[in-house]
Amino acid sequence: MTTTLKYVGKKTRCQGKTLWEILGNLKDFGVGRLIVRNSYARYKEPCFMRVIEVKAQPNKVPPPIKVYRPPNDLRDNDRAREVHMICETVFRGVKFEQPQQIDTASILPDYSLVPKHLEHTYTYSKLASEKREENIIPAYIEVPPFLKYLLKKDGIDDPKINTIINQSPESLYRLAKDGEQPTKPFSTGFQRANNSNLYKGIQEDI
Structure with missing residues (x-):
């Protein structure tokens, strides 16, 4: 007898690993490497982050009272560790003037490391130099x-x-x-x- 699973509710776009899982296993915590968010793959323009600085945040103390969280909510997940990352950000082909900070969003399992031999497909993309339509x-x-x-x-x-x-x-x-x-x-x-x-x-x- 086969069992059929039926998922109810909103689907998540997160597909990948947390920043700690990626950067914690790289030399110098991945400074200089490119990171992408898989949920941004729906855009035709390149979206990526170049790591400038990384600091591991201490694990949060769990609340004294157990609070119900949906299965995809990682706020009380002991396995997820926050990372304080400063990075150069390119969103939809436009580079931000100031470095951006990522901390609370780092626990989302939505990040992937770009292999070095594929970095040129992001940094030298034609769409990265085109002006975005206002x-x-x-x-x-x-x-x-x-x-x-x-x-x-x-x-x-x-x-x-x-x-x-x-x-x-x-x-x-x-x-x-x-x-x-x-x-x-x-x-x-x-x-x-x-x-x-x-x-x-x-x-x-x-």
Whole structure:
């Protein structure tokens, strides 16, 4: 009789080893070597890290009360050891100006060591020198209809909301400057429904 396993829940993209498993077995803790995250393999542009400095972090003291963690959560895993790594980072073909620090993410089993004879496929890639396409989004978005109605009663003729986006170095988006045309316009979805019966007895100017 065969047993069928059925996995329930979100699948993880992590496939590989932790940084401690890789760097702990290399001379000088792998300084100068290239490390890649396997979850970034979905990008066509090269993504890699060149190790500059490595320090092993002490093992964390387990909490006094056992807390339930999903099977893929490694925060309480005694086998996973955090590593403090400083590295030059290239993400989607763009090199960060400042060295990046990796510590808590080092326990993820998502890293692989690039063999020396294959490093040139990353560092001399054509995509690594090409300028990444910018995604420009509007600096302001529309407000919900009822809020717009209330603001107009207070004397605000053209109410808008500032757009807030992630400004991290790896972000692919930026806000449009004054007079600049966005390349990625978007709408909040507050438009009139197709069923006209919904608007019977309602003021059209609201």
